[in-house]
Amino acid sequence: MSLVLEQVGITLEGDALIAPFSLSIAPGEIVTLMGPSGSGKSSLLSGLAGLLAPPLAWQGRVLLNGEDLGLVAPARRRLGRLFQDDLLFPHLSVGENLLFGMARGGRALRLARMREALAETGLAGFENRPPHTLSGGQRQRVALMRSLLAQPLAMLLDEPFNKLDAALRSQIRSSTFDLLQARGTPSLLVTHDLADVPPGGRVLKIENGKVKDA
Amino acid sequence: MANSSGGPWARLLLVDAAPACGPNGGVISTRSIAGALPLLLLFVAPLVASLAFMGEDALSGPAWVALLAHPQLAGGLALSFFTATVSSLLALVLALLIAAAHHERGALPRGLSAMLAVPHLAFALGLGFLIMPSGLVARVIAVLFTGWASPPEWRSSHDPYGLALIVALVAKETVFLVFTLAGALARADLRSSFAAQGAAAAALGHGGFSIWLRLFLPQLYLHLRWPVVVVFVYAATVVDMSLVIGPTQPPTFAVVVWSDINSPHVADAARGGAGAVFLALLCGTALAAFWAGLRALAPALKRFATRGPSARAFPRWIGLAKWAALRLLFLVVIVTLVLLSLAALWPFPQLWPDQLDTTAWGAVARQPGPLLTSLGLALGTSVLGLIALVLWLELTPRQADRLVVALSVAMLGLPALLVGLGQYRLFLRLGLTGTGLGLFLAHLMPVTAYMAIMLIGPYRAVDPRWHEVSASLGAGERRFLARVKWPLLRAPLASAAAVGFAVSFAQFISAQLVAAGRFSTLPMEAVTLASGVNRPLTAAFGLLLMAPPLLVFLLAGLAARPRWSGA
Known part of the structure; x- marks a missing residue:
C-alpha cells in the first residue's frame, strides 16, 4: 500500500494557497506535515479526501496503490481520517x-x-x-x-492528539502509530506540535504556501 | 408538481453513484438548480408575485378618498393600535419574567409546546365562552359571591374597548415569546456565556435581578426584535380573533378592512385594498416610532446599566406564578370548550350542565368535509414544504439562503391581510381562486416561510466534519443523510414540521379569499359558527381546531427527544 501525491496544490480564487508539490508515502510510513494554523494543512487533507469546499480549488493527482483517486467518490476512496475532535456520532x-x-x-x-x-x-x-x-x-x-x-488503505491524521492532556497524549500517540505501522498503512499527519512527530519519521514544513523538507 | 419534485429527488438518490466531481464542476450547478427548483416554484415565485400585487389599490385615488371618509376609520384604528400596543407590551414583560424565572431555575416552562400548538382562533373561541355573561366565570361568581339568578349584563366578550381581545392576544403571544426566549437561552453558546457573565457580575456585587436587567436583557434584545415585530403586526391586523372576541361597534380596523374586501361592491373592495395598505403603513410607522423612542432612551438605558451593582435577588416566584396562571387559563379554556360541546342543557348559574349529549359531535361527524380538508392541507403542505426546503438546503449554495429568509421575513412581518390580498389578486389573474391548487398554494406559502425561518439556521450549522468523517468511513451521500445528518437534525426537523402543520391548520384570511366559497376549512367554519347561536357546535369546532396541532406537537416532541439525556 502506498500513497502518492503528484503536483498537488490548493488555490484560492486563482491564487496558490499551497503551491504544487509531490510526495510519496511508503506502506507503514507516517509522514508529518507541519505548519502554523491557517497555512492550509487541514484543507490539504480535505482535498485528498475529495471534499474541498469552494472557494478553495484542488489541483494535482492522488494515487493510492497506483489507482488515480481523481474520479473516485469521497466515500469510495478508503482514506481514513482522524480529527482534533473525536467526532463520534x-x-x-x-x-x-x-x-x-x-x-x-x-x-x-x-x-x-x-x-x-x-x-x-x-x-x-x-x-x-x-x-x-x-x-x-x-x-x-x-x-x-x-x-x-x-x-482504510491510507490514513489522514489532522492533529488528532491536540485536545488530549499531556500524559494521555504520548500514550495514545504511540499506540496509534504502532497500530498504523503494524498494518502497513501509509499515513499523513498534520500538526503544529513537534512532539507529535513519530520517532525517525519524515517531516515536511509548509512555509509561505510552499511545502519543503524540514 | 410531480415532475418538478421527481427530478431532484432522483438526483439526490443518485448522488452516491455519481463520479466525484470537483466543487467547481459543471454537475454541481445543474444539481443546485434542480435542488432550488421546487422551492422557487412553490414558494419564491408565487410569493414575489403576490407581494407585487399587494399594493395595487394604493394607486387608486377614489379608494383612498372613500377610505379617509369611512365612518369607522378613526374608531377602528384607535382600537387596533390600543389593543396591539397594550397586548404586545404586556406579553413582552410577562414573557421576560417567565423565561428568566425558568432560566434561573434551570428548567423549561412546562406545557410550553402544547400551549404554543393551541391555535389563536380556538383559544379566542374558548375564552369568549369562558367570560361571556353565562360563561363559567360568571357562574363561579354567582355561586360563590353574588347569588345572581340570571346572567349579568356584561359586555365581557366583544367589549367596546377590546379588553377580551387583549387578554386572548396576551395569553397566546406570551407563550410565543417565551418559546422564542427559551429557545435562545437553551443555545449552548449563550447558556455558557451567560453562566460565565453571571458569575463575573455576581462577584462584582450584582444580584440576580440586576444581572438580568443590566446584563442579559440588552443581549437578548437582538433575539427579541423580530419576534416582537411579528407579535405587534399580528395583533394590529388580526381578523379571525377579532371577529370572534373583539369589539363590534366599531370593530378593530382590520375587521373594517376585512368586511370591505369581502364586499360584493367593487368600490368597497377597492376601499378595503387601500385600507390594508394603510394599515400596513401605520404598523410600519408605529414600529419606526417605537424604534426611535428606544434610540432616544438609549443614553438613559446605558446610564441605568452602568449605575452600579444592586444585590436584589431575582423575583423568581413572580415569573413562575405567572406561568402557572397562564397554564391554568389554557386548561380552563379547553375545559370550557369540552363542557360546552357536550352540554345539551346548562341552566345559569349551575357549574355543571344538567344534561350531556353528543348532538354537536354527531353534527361534526356528519359533515367531516372541513376537517378533512384542513387535515389534508396541513399534512400536504408541511410535508411538501419540508421536502422543498431540504432539497434547497442540500443542493443550493448557502449564499442563496438570503433570498428565502428575506421573503419569509416579509411573509411573516407584513400583515396577513395585505399579503393575502396580493395573493388573492394574483390567483384571480391566474384562474387559481376557487381551485384546490390555489388553496394548497395559499397554505403552502406561510407554512414554508415559518419552516424556512426555523430550519435554515440549524441545517446550515451542521459541522461539515460530520460529512468528512462519514465519507472517510465509506458512507456515501444517502447513508450520511439517513444515518448521520437527519438524525442529528431531528429536533429542528420535527419542530419545523409541527409548526408548519399548525400554521396551515390556522390559515384564515388567505384561505377564505382564495377558496372563493368553493372550499371550507376548519377556521372558516369556526369563524362562521362563532357569529351564530349554536354554541355546542361552535365549541366542538374549536376543539377540532385544537386537537390535531396538539397531537402533532406531541408527536414532534417524542420524535425530537434525544436518545440519551445529557448528550
Whole structure:
C-alpha cells in the first residue's frame, strides 16, 4: 500500500494557497506535515479526501496503490481520517459507531469484530454506552478504532492528539502509530506540535504556501 | 408538481453513484438548480408575485378618498393600535419574567409546546365562552359571591374597548415569546456565556435581578426584535380573533378592512385594498416610532446599566406564578370548550350542565368535509414544504439562503391581510381562486416561510466534519443523510414540521379569499359558527381546531427527544 501525491496544490480564487508539490508515502510510513494554523494543512487533507469546499480549488493527482483517486467518490476512496475532535456520532452508541464504517457481512461476524476491537482498545463491555459518557482519551481511542475497522488503505491524521492532556497524549500517540505501522498503512499527519512527530519519521514544513523538507 | 419534485429527488438518490466531481464542476450547478427548483416554484415565485400585487389599490385615488371618509376609520384604528400596543407590551414583560424565572431555575416552562400548538382562533373561541355573561366565570361568581339568578349584563366578550381581545392576544403571544426566549437561552453558546457573565457580575456585587436587567436583557434584545415585530403586526391586523372576541361597534380596523374586501361592491373592495395598505403603513410607522423612542432612551438605558451593582435577588416566584396562571387559563379554556360541546342543557348559574349529549359531535361527524380538508392541507403542505426546503438546503449554495429568509421575513412581518390580498389578486389573474391548487398554494406559502425561518439556521450549522468523517468511513451521500445528518437534525426537523402543520391548520384570511366559497376549512367554519347561536357546535369546532396541532406537537416532541439525556 502506498500513497502518492503528484503536483498537488490548493488555490484560492486563482491564487496558490499551497503551491504544487509531490510526495510519496511508503506502506507503514507516517509522514508529518507541519505548519502554523491557517497555512492550509487541514484543507490539504480535505482535498485528498475529495471534499474541498469552494472557494478553495484542488489541483494535482492522488494515487493510492497506483489507482488515480481523481474520479473516485469521497466515500469510495478508503482514506481514513482522524480529527482534533473525536467526532463520534452522538446519537449512536459506542458499538454502533464502530459498526458504522465496517464492511457489510454476517451480523454475528461484524458484532464479534466490533467487540474484539473494543477489547483491543481496553474498552470491553462499552458497546452500549453513549459516547458522551466516555473520557476524552477513551473517545479518541474509539475514534481511531472506528477508522481502522473501515479498513482504510491510507490514513489522514489532522492533529488528532491536540485536545488530549499531556500524559494521555504520548500514550495514545504511540499506540496509534504502532497500530498504523503494524498494518502497513501509509499515513499523513498534520500538526503544529513537534512532539507529535513519530520517532525517525519524515517531516515536511509548509512555509509561505510552499511545502519543503524540514 | 410531480415532475418538478421527481427530478431532484432522483438526483439526490443518485448522488452516491455519481463520479466525484470537483466543487467547481459543471454537475454541481445543474444539481443546485434542480435542488432550488421546487422551492422557487412553490414558494419564491408565487410569493414575489403576490407581494407585487399587494399594493395595487394604493394607486387608486377614489379608494383612498372613500377610505379617509369611512365612518369607522378613526374608531377602528384607535382600537387596533390600543389593543396591539397594550397586548404586545404586556406579553413582552410577562414573557421576560417567565423565561428568566425558568432560566434561573434551570428548567423549561412546562406545557410550553402544547400551549404554543393551541391555535389563536380556538383559544379566542374558548375564552369568549369562558367570560361571556353565562360563561363559567360568571357562574363561579354567582355561586360563590353574588347569588345572581340570571346572567349579568356584561359586555365581557366583544367589549367596546377590546379588553377580551387583549387578554386572548396576551395569553397566546406570551407563550410565543417565551418559546422564542427559551429557545435562545437553551443555545449552548449563550447558556455558557451567560453562566460565565453571571458569575463575573455576581462577584462584582450584582444580584440576580440586576444581572438580568443590566446584563442579559440588552443581549437578548437582538433575539427579541423580530419576534416582537411579528407579535405587534399580528395583533394590529388580526381578523379571525377579532371577529370572534373583539369589539363590534366599531370593530378593530382590520375587521373594517376585512368586511370591505369581502364586499360584493367593487368600490368597497377597492376601499378595503387601500385600507390594508394603510394599515400596513401605520404598523410600519408605529414600529419606526417605537424604534426611535428606544434610540432616544438609549443614553438613559446605558446610564441605568452602568449605575452600579444592586444585590436584589431575582423575583423568581413572580415569573413562575405567572406561568402557572397562564397554564391554568389554557386548561380552563379547553375545559370550557369540552363542557360546552357536550352540554345539551346548562341552566345559569349551575357549574355543571344538567344534561350531556353528543348532538354537536354527531353534527361534526356528519359533515367531516372541513376537517378533512384542513387535515389534508396541513399534512400536504408541511410535508411538501419540508421536502422543498431540504432539497434547497442540500443542493443550493448557502449564499442563496438570503433570498428565502428575506421573503419569509416579509411573509411573516407584513400583515396577513395585505399579503393575502396580493395573493388573492394574483390567483384571480391566474384562474387559481376557487381551485384546490390555489388553496394548497395559499397554505403552502406561510407554512414554508415559518419552516424556512426555523430550519435554515440549524441545517446550515451542521459541522461539515460530520460529512468528512462519514465519507472517510465509506458512507456515501444517502447513508450520511439517513444515518448521520437527519438524525442529528431531528429536533429542528420535527419542530419545523409541527409548526408548519399548525400554521396551515390556522390559515384564515388567505384561505377564505382564495377558496372563493368553493372550499371550507376548519377556521372558516369556526369563524362562521362563532357569529351564530349554536354554541355546542361552535365549541366542538374549536376543539377540532385544537386537537390535531396538539397531537402533532406531541408527536414532534417524542420524535425530537434525544436518545440519551445529557448528550
